[in-house]
Amino acid sequence: xxxxHAIRIALAGxxxxxxxxxxxxxxxxxxxxxxxxxxxxxxGAQNLIxxxxxxxxxxxxxxxxGRQPKGPxxxxxxxxxxxxxxxxxxxxxxxxxxxxxxxxxxxxxSETAYYDGQTYRLTIFGGNxxxxxxxxxxxxxxxxxxxxxxxGGADVVILGKTAADELSQxxxxxxxxxxIKGRNFLVIGILPEKGAGSLINFDESAFMPYxxxxxxIFGIKYYNRIIVRADSxxxxxxxxxxxxxxxxxxxxxxxxxxxxxxxxxxxxxLETVGTILNTLTVFLAMVAAIxxxxxxxxxMNIMLVSVTDRTREIGLRxxxxxxxxxxxxxxxxxxxxxxxxxxxxxxLLGAGLSFAISLVISNVFGLAWTFTFPVGAAFLGILISxxxxxxxxxxxxxxxxxxxxIDALRHE
Amino acid sequence: xxxxxxxxxxxxxxxxxxxxxxxxFKIEKGEFVAVMGPSGSGKSTLLHILGFLxxxxxxxxxxxxxxxxxxxxxxxxxxxxxxxxxVFQSFNLLARxxxxxxxxxxxxxxxxKEELWDGLAREAIEAVGLTHRINxxxxxxxxxxxQRVAIARALVNNPEVIFADEPTGNLDSKSGEVVMEVIQxxxxxxxxxxxxxxxxxxxxxxxxxxxxxxxxxxxxxxxVLNRRTRGAFIx
Numbered sequence: 001x002x003x004x005h006a007i008r009i010a011l012a013g014x015x016x017x018x019x020x021x022x023x024x025x026x027x028x029x030x031x032x033x034x035x036x037x038x039x040x041x042x043x044g045a046q047n048l049i050x051x052x053x054x055x056x057x058x059x060x061x062x063x064x065x066g067r068q069p070k071g072p073x074x075x076x077x078x079x080x081x082x083x084x085x086x087x088x089x090x091x092x093x094x095x096x097x098x099x100x101x102x103x104x105x106x107x108x109x110s111e112t113a114y115y116d117g118q119t120y121r122l123t124i125f126g127g128n129x130x131x132x133x134x135x136x137x138x139x140x141x142x143x144x145x146x147x148x149x150x151x152g153g154a155d156v157v158i159l160g161k162t163a164a165d166e167l168s169q170x171x172x173x174x175x176x177x178x179x180i181k182g183r184n185f186l187v188i189g190i191l192p193e194k195g196a197g198s199l200i201n202f203d204e205s206a207f208m209p210y211x212x213x214x215x216x217i218f219g220i221k222y223y224n225r226i227i228v229r230a231d232s233x234x235x236x237x238x239x240x241x242x243x244x245x246x247x248x249x250x251x252x253x254x255x256x257x258x259x260x261x262x263x264x265x266x267x268x269x270l271e272t273v274g275t276i277l278n279t280l281t282v283f284l285a286m287v288a289a290i291x292x293x294x295x296x297x298x299x300m301n302i303m304l305v306s307v308t309d310r311t312r313e314i315g316l317r318x319x320x321x322x323x324x325x326x327x328x329x330x331x332x333x334x335x336x337x338x339x340x341x342x343x344x345x346x347x348l349l350g351a352g353l354s355f356a357i358s359l360v361i362s363n364v365f366g367l368a369w370t371f372t373f374p375v376g377a378a379f380l381g382i383l384i385s386x387x388x389x390x391x392x393x394x395x396x397x398x399x400x401x402x403x404x405x406i407d408a409l410r411h412e
Numbered sequence: 413x414x415x416x417x418x419x420x421x422x423x424x425x426x427x428x429x430x431x432x433x434x435x436x437f438k439i440e441k442g443e444f445v446a447v448m449g450p451s452g453s454g455k456s457t458l459l460h461i462l463g464f465l466x467x468x469x470x471x472x473x474x475x476x477x478x479x480x481x482x483x484x485x486x487x488x489x490x491x492x493x494x495x496x497x498x499v500f501q502s503f504n505l506l507a508r509x510x511x512x513x514x515x516x517x518x519x520x521x522x523x524x525k526e527e528l529w530d531g532l533a534r535e536a537i538e539a540v541g542l543t544h545r546i547n548x549x550x551x552x553x554x555x556x557x558x559q560r561v562a563i564a565r566a567l568v569n570n571p572e573v574i575f576a577d578e579p580t581g582n583l584d585s586k587s588g589e590v591v592m593e594v595i596q597x598x599x600x601x602x603x604x605x606x607x608x609x610x611x612x613x614x615x616x617x618x619x620x621x622x623x624x625x626x627x628x629x630x631x632x633x634x635x636v637l638n639r640r641t642r643g644a645f646i647x
Binding site: 012016315326 | 460463465466485486489490492493494498500504506507508509513517518520521522526565569
């Protein structure tokens with residue numbers, strides 16, 4: 001019998017039992033929808049986060065204090081104060097790091113701010129005059145931190161939008177003084193609202209000169225980070241090498257394994273974060289795939305009922321000349337067509353829902369969220385659901401094909 | 413077709429029931445034979461064996477000069493499809509499927525080109541006089557009409573033998589007569605061999621020859637002297 005005849009028989013069989021067919025594929029539809037949504041949304045989130053990391057600029061090289069952990073016992077080694085003022089000064093020298101355009105020492109931590117009976121817990125970033133440019137954080141209204149603020153350790157602060165609003169209860173804080181750690185700070189600027197779409201939550205933060213933050217807020221002499229910005233993307237690699245050489249010489253290190261600092265470039269961060277997000281997506285997709293197996297068991301269940309239900313039909317077909325293989329093919333094809341249709345519906349539904357969600361995220365939350373159609377996951381969804389149909393349809397189909405025609409015809 | 417000392421027994425647990433106890437007869441091509449007997453006489457079992465739906469336990473069954481137990485599974489399917497047409501007491505039509513599609517069912521397994529299906533099915537439906545019902549579903553038909561659809565289905569592959577198992581058993585006498593007339597017409601005009609199973613003498617008298625069974629053995633094998641047609645006897 002030509003194959004398309006077999007398909008027609010199977011389709012006719014499914015058409016006469018429309019409701020049952022539709023209910024049967026529900027499990028597969030839900031399973032594939034879940035896979036498509038998880039992968040599509042996972043990819044959207046990945047694009048968003050990676051986009052933000054890229055937003056920091058490909059020219060940025062971060063220096064982290066302490067030995068970078070090489071194993072579980074090394075964790076404590078990271079908690080050191082190895083980046084100090086002499087490192088900052090040395091890194092600024094053109095003969096040490098010729099392609100460094102900006103060098104920014106960074107200190108950060110949480111503190112409570114007080115104003116007129118209001119309190120607010122903010123994240124304080126201490127930096128220098130180049131900080132505004134690197135984070136694209138220009139106050140509006142107000143001014144940025146100047147080199148004089150840094151040199152003099154001025155008691156000035158720039159507030160994020162949320163922080164300012166919470167403290168002031170509506171009125172403008174520009175030119176007012178807020179109290180942090182018992183000391184008064186002049187508010188010289190307020191950052192415009194940035195939204196949640198950034199790695200650093202600027203809206204709940206405060207910027208001040210690192211000298212001020214070190215001395216009066218955190219009481220430390222070291223830095224939490226030093227950021228070096230190369231003058232061009234091509235010079236990032238050489239800048240990394242120059243930074244390493246400078247710090248090793250200064251710290252008297254000859255064995256690179258004993259480095260008491262770590263270097264982080266955008267490429268590293270992209271790779272690390274990308275790997276984490278990928279792992280997460282794959283894990284979630286696998287959880288979703290389990291529901292496909294559950295759907296497959298549902299298919300087997302219904303197909304078994306269908307075989308019992310249609311025993312007389314099977315007997316009749318055999319009496320009219322259908323071979324065992326004809327019957328096996330018919331029921332197997334019914335199962336595969338069902339799961340295949342379930343897969344396609346699931347892909348369309350999953351893509352549609354993901355697209356709707358991406359619209360909501362980008363419009364309501366204002367994030368740079370893009371919809372991606374996961375081609376690989378779609379193929380996989382179709383493949384898995386068809387294989388599920390094949391595996392779980394085989395047992396009922398075999399059962400049907402081995403029936404004796406006369407017993408089947410007598411079946412009530 | 414010919415049977416020699418044919419036996420059939422069913423094993424149910426420890427007990428073995430002998431249903432056919434050694435039958436011998438020969439049916440020539442083009443004959444119209446009625447097999448009669450009370451229920452439990454083994455007439456249905458005999459029909460199932462002759463129609464390749466069951467296998468005999470002992471003895472010989474020759475179909476077209478070949479022993480039935482020498483046919484392979486695929487050959488049996490082909491014989492059921494091409495050489496044999498079945499008409500059952502309970503019609504056995506596919507529900508929610510039109511008359512046309514029901515009649516086409518054997519063609520699906522025939523290996524014939526699809527272009528021919530429609531014409532063959534329409535011809536068979538015309539032969540039983542149901543052209544006006546061609547797109548109806550079985551639930552919209554009367555019992556007699558359902559059985560005529562089943563006859564059209566048995567006819568569509570132009571088989572050598574038509575087996576009818578109590579074709580009038582579920583019908584009132586008027587529809588039963590119409591169905592029997594159709595079967596007789598197939599025999600008279602198209603030359604099909606017909607083997608009919610019934611327990612009513614009235615129905616059996618449409619045939620040319622009656623084999624009576626009792627307790628799995630042939631009681632008598634007689635020619636019908638006064639054949640019935642259109643409810644009346646032929647002289």
